[in-house]
Amino acid sequence: MRFDIKDCTLITRMGGVDPAISARELRERLAICPNECLFHHLCETVVRPTFDDPEFPNDFAAWSARSLRDRVLAEKLGVVNPYHYDSLEQVREVMIEILDDRLHDMPFIPTVPQGEEFTFMQAVTVVFDTGVGLENVNDFVQMLPRMSNGSIYYHFIEARRRTVAHIDDFSAWLVELPEETASLREALHHVDFYYLSIAEVRERLVAAVEKAVISRVLS
Amino acid sequence: MINRLLSYESIVGAPAISQIRQLAAPLEGASVVHVNSTRVGGGVAEILAWLVPMMQELGLDVDWEVVTGNAAFFDVTKTFHNGLQGKPVPLPSSMIQAYEEVSDANAERLRDKLEAADFVIIHDPQPARLLKLCPNRKGMWVWRCHIDASHPNRRIWNYLRQQVEGYNASIFSMPSFAKSLPHPQFIIAPSIDPLSDKNRDLEDTFISQTLERHGIPNDAPLITQVSRFDRFKDPIGVIEGFKLLNSSTDAHLVLAGGGATDDPEGQAVYDEVIEAADADPRIHVLLLPGDAHREINALQRASVVVVQKSLQEGFGLTVTEAMWKGKPVIGGNAGGIRLQVYNHYTGFLVESPQGMALRIRELLRHPRKRSRMGATAKQLVTENFLLVRHLREYLTLMLGVRSGLANHLVAQ
Numbered sequence: 001m002r003f004d005i006k007d008c009t010l011i012t013r014m015g016g017v018d019p020a021i022s023a024r025e026l027r028e029r030l031a032i033c034p035n036e037c038l039f040h041h042l043c044e045t046v047v048r049p050t051f052d053d054p055e056f057p058n059d060f061a062a063w064s065a066r067s068l069r070d071r072v073l074a075e076k077l078g079v080v081n082p083y084h085y086d087s088l089e090q091v092r093e094v095m096i097e098i099l100d101d102r103l104h105d106m107p108f109i110p111t112v113p114q115g116e117e118f119t120f121m122q123a124v125t126v127v128f129d130t131g132v133g134l135e136n137v138n139d140f141v142q143m144l145p146r147m148s149n150g151s152i153y154y155h156f157i158e159a160r161r162r163t164v165a166h167i168d169d170f171s172a173w174l175v176e177l178p179e180e181t182a183s184l185r186e187a188l189h190h191v192d193f194y195y196l197s198i199a200e201v202r203e204r205l206v207a208a209v210e211k212a213v214i215s216r217v218l219s
Numbered sequence: 220m221i222n223r224l225l226s227y228e229s230i231v232g233a234p235a236i237s238q239i240r241q242l243a244a245p246l247e248g249a250s251v252v253h254v255n256s257t258r259v260g261g262g263v264a265e266i267l268a269w270l271v272p273m274m275q276e277l278g279l280d281v282d283w284e285v286v287t288g289n290a291a292f293f294d295v296t297k298t299f300h301n302g303l304q305g306k307p308v309p310l311p312s313s314m315i316q317a318y319e320e321v322s323d324a325n326a327e328r329l330r331d332k333l334e335a336a337d338f339v340i341i342h343d344p345q346p347a348r349l350l351k352l353c354p355n356r357k358g359m360w361v362w363r364c365h366i367d368a369s370h371p372n373r374r375i376w377n378y379l380r381q382q383v384e385g386y387n388a389s390i391f392s393m394p395s396f397a398k399s400l401p402h403p404q405f406i407i408a409p410s411i412d413p414l415s416d417k418n419r420d421l422e423d424t425f426i427s428q429t430l431e432r433h434g435i436p437n438d439a440p441l442i443t444q445v446s447r448f449d450r451f452k453d454p455i456g457v458i459e460g461f462k463l464l465n466s467s468t469d470a471h472l473v474l475a476g477g478g479a480t481d482d483p484e485g486q487a488v489y490d491e492v493i494e495a496a497d498a499d500p501r502i503h504v505l506l507l508p509g510d511a512h513r514e515i516n517a518l519q520r521a522s523v524v525v526v527q528k529s530l531q532e533g534f535g536l537t538v539t540e541a542m543w544k545g546k547p548v549i550g551g552n553a554g555g556i557r558l559q560v561y562n563h564y565t566g567f568l569v570e571s572p573q574g575m576a577l578r579i580r581e582l583l584r585h586p587r588k589r590s591r592m593g594a595t596a597k598q599l600v601t602e603n604f605l606l607v608r609h610l611r612e613y614l615t616l617m618l619g620v621r622s623g624l625a626n627h628l629v630a631q
Contacts, residue, residue: 119394
């Protein structure tokens with residue numbers, strides 16, 4: 001069964017929600033923004049160019065630290081892993097709860113300077129076929145290190161939102177192969193990707209797959 | 220066949236080039252018309268000078284048209300430009316009439332081509348009215364605003380908004396520049412062409428000859444601002460900041476800029492700059508022709524520090540150019556300069572001539588810091604602000620608008 005490797009590119013667009021200038025406004029806007037905005041600021045951050053290694057994995061946390069200068073809030077928002085929830089609505093509820101707790105503790109609500117508002121964005125993702133396919137585990141092992149950031153993102157990360165079973169495309173394909181792939185799928189399952197850059201995800205995937213293949217051969 | 224694109228592989232890597240080709244494949248044969256107001260001078264013309272041939276190489280049928288107009292028209296469009304950047308400017312009905320008459324004439328000339336195109340990309344306010352004058356549009360029309368319109372003059376924006384709200388989409392350089400419009404607004408940062416005359420490597424002899432030709436000493440630290448003679452670029456503030464250095468340095472200042480055919484204020488600002496320089500032999504004010512790209516390149520490469528002390532800035536491609544050449548940049552805390560200059564990493568953001576003087580002094584005294592910041596600046600540009608990323612985003616947008624702007628789509 002052939003696996004067609006896809007690639008994807010993103011272009012960001014305005015999210016259609018007014019900017020937030022305080023934690024209170026962030027809470028209000030977070031409650032009403034489209035799911036696409038949530039997904040962009042929580043999950044698509046890894047495929048966006050950044051200046052440095054981000055200190056926080058999502059934009060809400062990064063803005064709280066850099067512009068609101070509220071590191072307590074930043075830490076609480078930053079530790080939320082959206083892939084641990086079944087839906088974005090659940091993630092939204094968790095983040096609103098964090099903001100409500102924090103707002104409750106604040107003696108006054110600080111605002112950010114002009115130009116540092118939180119701007120709600122979303123993205124258009126264009127997916128295209130690379131023309132490269134995988135037929136078996138050996139192809140997968142060979143191609144994995146050469147896959148683009150867009151391919152790794154699309155098949156390993158974005159798939160969890162796209163697919164009903166919330167699993168990555170590689171695992172879904174491997175289970176269909178006639179070969180024994182349980183150890184490989186197990187290796188993929190244990191790659192904790194959320195706090196990593198795409199380049200780091202690729203490195204971890206390659207290492208995990210190589211290890212699984214070697215142990216399979218030895219056994 | 221795609222030789223030009225191939226030449227960027229050594230800079231951005233083969234996967235990035237391959238990705239561009241795959242993205243462009245579904246758009247092969249699509250007719251695209253870019254319209255702006257000048258072929259020479261300014262960042263928009265420079266972007267189109269590489270973007271158009273690059274899209275053509277990828278198999279798209281691309282044309283670049285320029286609106287023509289009289290002095291009154293360009294006075295009005297300069298007013299639009301200043302007004303979008305927040306300057307209080309008048310907009311009497313005579314100006315609106317001058318703008319609309321010239322727009323009508325341009326529409327007569329371009330209508331057939333624009334109405335037949337699959338994509339029309341209108342750059343900035345000068346040609347914006349063309350959409351209203353082309354009622355039988357076949358394709359998608361996108362308004363590309365290169366200007367920092369974060370706090371526009373209300374009257375100017377109210378008029379321009381009527382011209383642009385009918386577009387299918389608009390593009391801004393930064394989220395903070397985007398306006399409330401009844402169509403999707405995309406964010407695309409500009410970029411530079413690393414292999415253009417403005418940015419490619421130069422022989423040392425050419426750099427020396429350029430300095431000699433303009434009477435600039437070869438052995439003095441050079442501080443340079445490259446920009447049009449425009450008040451928003453604050454050339455007077457640069458001179459003021461430079462003069463604050465007093466005798467603490469033997470540095471020379473170069474203010475180099477070309478004129479643009481769509482900027483009627485350039486000569487007046489140039490005259491003010493000459494007056495402010497007050498015949499100081501350490502200040503070199505160079506009015507260069509619009510195609511003096513290699514000379515600009517040489518001046519930037521010869522500099523130890525590059526300044527872009529703008530008060531308002533759409534993006535600041537001269538900042539990108541300097542950073543690509545490994546120079547730390549002292550920039551005004553405005554617009555797109557903030558996207559490029561990170562305090563203590565790639566340069567310094569300053570608020571005043573005093574701030575500029577302070578940071579110049581710091582960088583002149585610490586050459587290792589200068590080198591480190593310059594290297595970081597070059598890395599930032601390599602990863603984010605080269606034309607391949609820019610081209611990829613244009614292609615992505617075109618596929619997106621053609622497919623009805625779903626958030627997730629498969630290119631076919």
